[in-house]
Amino acid sequence: MPTPRVVIVGAGFAGYNVARLLERRLRRGQAQLKIIAPHGYSLYQPLLPEVAAGVLDPRSIAGPLHRMLRRTQLVPGKATGVDLAARTVEVDMIDGSVKAVPYDRLVLCPGSVTRTFDIPGLKEHAHGMKNLAEAVYMRDHVIAQLELASATDDAAERAARLGFLVVGGGYSGVETAANLHLLTLNAMRRFPRLDPDLLSWTLIDLAPRLLPELGERLGDVAMAKLRRRGIDIRLRVSLKSLTADSAEMTDGRVLPTRTVIWTAGVTPAPVVATLDRPTEKGRLVVGADLRLPGHPEVFALGDAAAVPDLARGDGAICPPTAQHATRQARAVAHNVAASLTGREPRPYHHRDLGMVVDLGGPQAVARPLGVPLTGVPAQAVTRGYHLSTVPSLRAKARVMGDWLLHSLAGDDLIRLGFLDTRTGRQVDLEHSVPDQDARVSGSRSAGKDSARRGDRVTHAG
Template sequence: MPEPRIVIIGGGHTGLTLALRLQRKLRSGEGRITVIDTQPHMTYQPFLPEAAAGSLEPRHVVVPLRQALRRSEVITAQVTCIDSKEQNLTATLADGTSEHIEYDVLVVVPGSISRALPIPGLGDVGVGFKTIGEAIYLRNHVLSRLDIAAGTTDAQLRKRLLSFVFIGGGYAGIEALAELESMTRYASRDYPTVSPAEMRWVLVEAMDRIMPEVSAPMGRYTQRRLEEHGIEVKLNTTAKTLEDGHVVLSDGDEFDADTVVWTAGVKPHPMLEESDLPRDGKGRLECTAKLQVRGTHNVFGAGDCAAVPDLTSSDPEALCGPSAQHAVRQARVLADNVVASLRGEPMKNYAHKYAGSVAGLGLFRGAAEVYGIKLKGFPAWLLHRVYHLSKMPTFSHKARIAGDWLLELPFKRQTVALGELHEPRAEFVKAANTRGLPSPNNRAS
């Protein structure tokens, strides 16, 4: 009998955790694992704010899939079609060719992407905060604004350069804003002509509170801490237009900003639209408590893209929230259920009562609410680091991250813009196009 093929679509935190557990639990000949993702690495997103702020080396918050999954096949490709009836899928490889892949068990965990709204100018000036590339870009971009502002005598340009807007007051937006503001404040020590008081940091949130993941009192505490550092928090406010960097808000405020960061929610990966799998009104896979996709026996889902019943809630319609806490725990139950299905054993229901949340608010500052216990300031910041360090896959990455943090104690934080990373050929192209450069035909061989 041929060895069953287990195909995992998505190499994010859920997919990697799942594949690692399957590698440990499957016996020889029970199944071969294939992981498909558009990126060759997993990004641990809770550490993106610290990577952007320079507290962590960017390479340390990503895990190469081929390195971590030695006993699995890893394919870098985009899944373009899923046919659950025929038990196969189509994937477009990096070279543009298509490959049809058959499976015995399919796990769909592609995660989510930024949910952008049709705001004029957003696509031209905005940047998201879900990938390591976006984190590195923002770090270089924000620091380069200080470089330009320090050398200009144009008051209007200076004001625009030193205005930073974050749209979305959930965890991602709060942590990114707090870490970048902390980094920029620290970096301003090296710019005698730029004062932190000149900088304008604005958080725009459409709801009447920030951080809906925690209780209202903790949300208000977090807002006060942000405001203590000069950050404007605009609640019940939306962005009407962002054309050419001119920000127009629904509260009537208008100003120019050279940095606009979009963290206002996510949506399921659009790849799901090219499948015949059942989805709910928000585009998520309809799953049972056993993490099976409804109407199937060999297709499973978890994480941000899955609508999984919350069995710990008194509301029978309640679903698990799109948090890393649920995603990782679902991955473990899912791995056990895949193994059980291959062995003909009963599968388990997923049930986990939400433990709470922790958030970093810049260096040595944080807010946390875990099992009803509220922590603020340094204890919350420390808990934030310890918790996420424990959840980081692979021991080597844990060690590297701990090393980055320890090096911060005796040495100054490195705050330098490397904008040429985004256009590495710009200087060479400029030199090659300079008049008088010998043509290739005239060069000595």
Template sequence: MAPKRVVIVGGGFAGFETARSLLRARTPEDDIEIVLVNPTDYFLYLPLLPEVAAAVIDPRRVTVSLPAALPGVRLALGSVHTIDLDGRAVTFTDPEGRDHELGYDRLVLAAGSVNKLLPIPGIAEHAHGFRGVPEALYLRDHIIRQIELAASTDDLAEREARCTFVVVGAGYTGTEVAAQGPLFTTAIAALHPVLRDQKIRWLLLDIAPRVLPELNPRLSKTADKVLRARGVEVRMGDTVEEATADGVKLKSGDVVPTRSLVWCVGVRPDPVVESVGLPTQKGRLIVESTLVVPGHPEVFACGDVAAVPDLTRPGECTAMTAQHASRQGKLAGRNVLASLTGRKLGRYKHHDLGFVVDLGGKQAAANPLKIPLGGFPAKVVTRGYHLVAMPGNRVRTAVDWLLDTVIGRQSVQLGLVRAPQVPLDTDTPEVPHLPDRPVRQ
């Protein structure tokens, strides 16, 4: 008899924990093959991505090798684009463009989320996304380049535009990027005497009435105070109406010359959900509290792609957070094994333990166990939480934090923005430039 195959789509918080939970729960007698389909060979710890963009920690700290962390799990590199529920098979495309088909006995959909784009002219062409390591490194290079180009020009209008950075979205990610930004650009500008008296502007925009609307007003006020103390122009009730290569036009009518627009408006479930053809709620697959897709006992869904009933708040679904995704993944792994061995499935019920928001420097906002904290105590809680929650690289991350405190951050470009193509023939006298997206200098 061939082993039962469990295919997990996605290696984020939900998918990673599903695989790890299933590995830990199975016994030698359980003849199960676990296959994890993911575009990369690593798990990405998203909450620390703003610190990568601000050069506080090395990008390798937020990436954990899936083969190393999940021994015994077969990794299939690629992106799933078709799911055949009747044939019990998924089709994915590998990094080299080849299609592969995987049959399954149990399927776990945990593909996560992607950037949410709004129909605003110029956004797709001129905004920087912020959902992965390449985007974080690209943004890091872009910010450094803008400061260095500002220092090299005598055109005061151009210098001001290059020293202006606009962040759209005052949720967790946008707030952390806007909080880290001034510390980063100040450190870079200090290396250029010509920018000694140059004002560096950071703007945070959102149509919401306050920063971090998901948190209670006290923590929102704490974050707002930190942002304003760093010189961030917090503009609630305002957003981008149009983006161009030279600036943005705001809903309020103001025109802000800038070369930097960071898009942190929000996320939506991965488009693979649409290909399944099953009922959804706000783009998320409807599932039972056991994480089973109704009518398909062999299919489970968890994390951002699943509308999981919140048993602690009847009538609502769990939020799209890493906290829920991780815990749902753990249950999904146990329930998959239970479904294969004829045992009873558990139901998902979890009370929020609070949230943490790192505001850079010695500042943070947190509410562990519903206790609101700000300043340095919140910073200790925030970093402690991250070290516990990370599935790897804890010591290296802590060392990077220590080095940032003692000797500061590095401020060199890695050649990711409008860099010339590196030819095989290094003697080639002229190398064409490959324009990136957005096309800016």
């Protein structure tokens, strides 16, 4: 009997952990393990804002798959389609060729891309904060704006270059605004020609509250801390249009800016839509055992799957968070191994561990196990959580060393040259397509997704 082929699509929290755990659960010869990923690393996305702010080196949050996985073969490419009948995954390899990868068990966890909308100028002028390239590019871009503002004598240009707008009041948007604001605030001392009062940071969100996942009290605490630091937070406001040097809000105000960072939600990777299976908000509908109905050989988790939330009940689905992706990986690894060894699968059931939000410097807000924390204690919990979940001992050591070095020496404000070779557009740095929403909404996906697709704009930042 041929050795079963287990193919994992994606190397994020979910994919990497599934591969790691399967290596432990399955003996040599029980299965061939392959992981499809465009890069040879597993990225720890929650710390991207600290990379953009120069607190962490980019390599510190990128765990090398070649070192961390011993028996899993890396297929360097991007999954672009799944043929359920033929049991193959179509992969665009990094050299431009196309390869069909056969499977006996398929684990789908390709992650997500930034969700965008038909806002004039958004795709041409906004930047994302979803991957390492975007974080490194954003650091170069922000430092360049300070340098160019210092070099110009045009008041309007200077105001636009010193104006920064973050769209989205969730975890990613708040941490991005908080960390990059500190970077610019500290950097202004290096530019004597610039008036610190001209520095402008604005955070907008269509929701009535900031960080609603944290609860009303901690969300208000975070908002108060950021406002005292100088960040203008505007709720129930979204972006109406964007040009190269200005942004118009839905409340009629126009902000001079050359920097708009879009963090208003994510949508599953386009490969999910090629399965022609029922979806919920773009995510594949799966059972509590994380299997695709009608295809017990296919498992989906993380941002790609609408997994029943058994802890909440009433038809709720698990939110697409790193915490859920990591835990779902354990359940999927168990169930894949069980399917190969004749054992029973188990459902995914979780207990919420809470949430942590880094506000830059010594400031943070956290709710570990339901206990609200702010300030230094919250920052200690936040950094402790990140250290416990960053993949590999090497990455943990790098992160700790970077934190220590930055606290002692500060920032060197060095640009790495990304502005010379990249457009900086979200669609380019995430390797997605400009009309991704149209492609997904026009795909063959069925179920509730088609009815709800048009409502997504109401949740934009």
